[in-house]
Amino acid sequence: MLDPRYVADHVDEVRAALARRSPAAAASLGEDFAETVRARRAAIQEVEAGQQQRNAESEAMAKLDKKSPEFAAKRDELKALSTRIKEGEARLSELEKKLGELVAVVPNIPDPSVPDGSDESGNVVVRTGGEKPEFAFTPKAHWDIGTGLGILDFDRAAKLSGSRFTVLFGAGARLERALINFMLDLHTREQGYVEVLPPFLVKDSALFGTGQLPKFEEDLFKIHRGDAERNYDLFLIPTAEVPVTNLHADEILDAASLPIAYAAYTPCFRAEAGSHGRDVRGLIRQHQFDKVELVRFATPETSNEEHERLTRNAEEVLKRLGLHYRVSLLCAGDMGAVSQKTYDLEVWLPSQGVYREISSCSNFGEYQARRAQIRYRPEPKAKPRLLHTLNGSGLAVGRTLVAILEQYQQADGSVVVPEALRPFMGCDVIRGR
Structure with a gap:
């Protein structure tokens, strides 16, 4: 805050x-x-x-x-x-x-470099990447491709859990797993991130630290545990940002240890309050989804540089997968409440002819660090200072799967597997179960 x-x-x-x-x-x-x-x-x-x-x-x-x-x-x-x-x-x-x-409920102050604007129309496209695919046929939506191949099942998921859930079968489940492994290998082996597997349930203090509480509780799933000895609430994490950022809550770090970079795969759980009627079909807006998250801790003097680095790290996933995308600098009115500056990575969905956000890479400045009391000591015996926290999806796995199904679809209903994923998939083409 x-x-x-x-x-x-x-x-x-x-x-x-x-x-x-x-x-x-x-x-x-x-x-x-x-x-x-x-x-x-x-x-x-x-x-x-x-x-x-x-x-x-x-x-x-x-x-x-x-x-x-x-x-x-x-x-x-x-x-x-x-x-x-x-x-x-x-x-x-x-x-x-x-x-x-x-x-505590007041939003972060936008960075001076953030453009003015009240909604997404004020965002500025910084760059684009990859070739936009062209088709000799009318491209299908991912839900039609997935159900046609027998790898996505929305009806059985609804029977189990209700709307906004999906069951992945066969090559669909394997593609999800392949993407997670590919992303983690790239971020940890080539980009220097330390892999973390955090708890998927957290206390309210962790959610306060990253800014989801108290203002956005309606978007969370709460688990109540009560018995004779214990009586408390835990929350299913909406993103790995929450537990990973709070790893260093109430700590004073040495300046020599910064920057710190973590990569974490977790499932994520969101109630999607207020999204009624939006993206009701497919995988875009689910109550449960997988994500690989990148979190960085930096000094105030280096956080802008670290923000650019984090964005490029997430962007590299799209490059390696050969997907067409763009990077947008969000205007002040379109940023999340906690962020002071955000780049959105937006992937092209040919069935709709639109770009959809697949990662938000944000610099939060001191906002989260003050809430979670994450500090560093610039030099021995110096007074501790608040550091800067940054994070971004590297990437949202389900939306990456969506982009692959749509951008790599073939006229016969099959889907070509991006070359970077073939060692993880064990096949070149998805032809169904």
């Missing part, structure tokens, strides 16, 4: 920066926040005035005869003053706590 004290002291400046996102973002610093800021300032002045008075009175008392009535009277006055100061400090502490709670 933002620094509550900085926001309190620069509220107009912060509100103007948030207005680049949306009027609602600027309004998140509303009257309740303004009143809390005013009360906090008054409490600070009261406490500081009391402390100054106590210091002056203590000096005056030190000059008095300890056996004199004046000394005893001054001592009683100081005791009463100290009590008032402690009460003022307690009020200030409560106001600081409330200020933090109010700031």
Whole structure:
């Protein structure tokens, strides 16, 4: 989150920066926040005035005869003053706590390099990659290709779990597994990431650390565990970003250890609240999906460079698979609430004639690090500083599978396997079960 004290002291400046996102973002610093800021300032002045008075009175008392009535009277006055100061400090502490709670739901400030805009129409295409496939036939959607080959089954998944779930059979399941292995091998063997396999259930503190809580709880699946000895909630992770970023929560890292780079495969679980009627067919918007996530920790001085590196690392997956895609710099109004700058990798889907997001690569600045208290020491004995966190999908596996089915489809209904995946698949073409 933002620094509550900085926001309190620069509220107009912060509100103007948030207005680049949306009027609602600027309004998140509303009257309740303004009143809390005013009360906090008054409490600070009261406490500081009391402390100054106590210091002056203590000096005056030190000059008095300890056996004199004046000394005893001054001592009683100081005791009463100290009590008032402690009460003022307690009020200030409560106001600081409330200020933090109010700031916890305020979005991140967009980086100055982020373009203005209220929605995706304001995004800027930075570059494109790969050749756009051309077909001598009308290309099919991935759900028709997958069901035709017998490798995707939406009906049986609905029987098991309801809508927005899929069963993968045969070459479909093998393609999913091949993509995971290919991505992890690329990121760890060639790009220097350390592979991590984290828990898939996390505490609410981890979700607060990365910014999903308290504002986005409706998008999460909560698991309640209660018995005679234990009574608590855990959440299914919406992305590996949550457990992997929080690996270093409440830690102070050595500057020499930075940057740190992790790659993690996990299933991901999202309630997709508010997405009713959107992408109801196929694999694009599922309640459960696989993803390989890239997470980096960097110093503030190097985080912009690390952001470019992370984006290129994720982009390399698309290059190796020979998929057509583009990279877009998101405008202020289209970024996620936690991000200060985001590049979206968008893959081409010929059946719809559109680009769809397959990875969001974001620099969060200090926002997550402050929530999770992830710090580093620039040099021995130096005061710890908040580091910068970054992450991006490397890639969303299901959407990569979608892109392969659509971009590599053949007129006879088969799908050519990208050359980079053939060692993992054991075949050159998918012809069904």
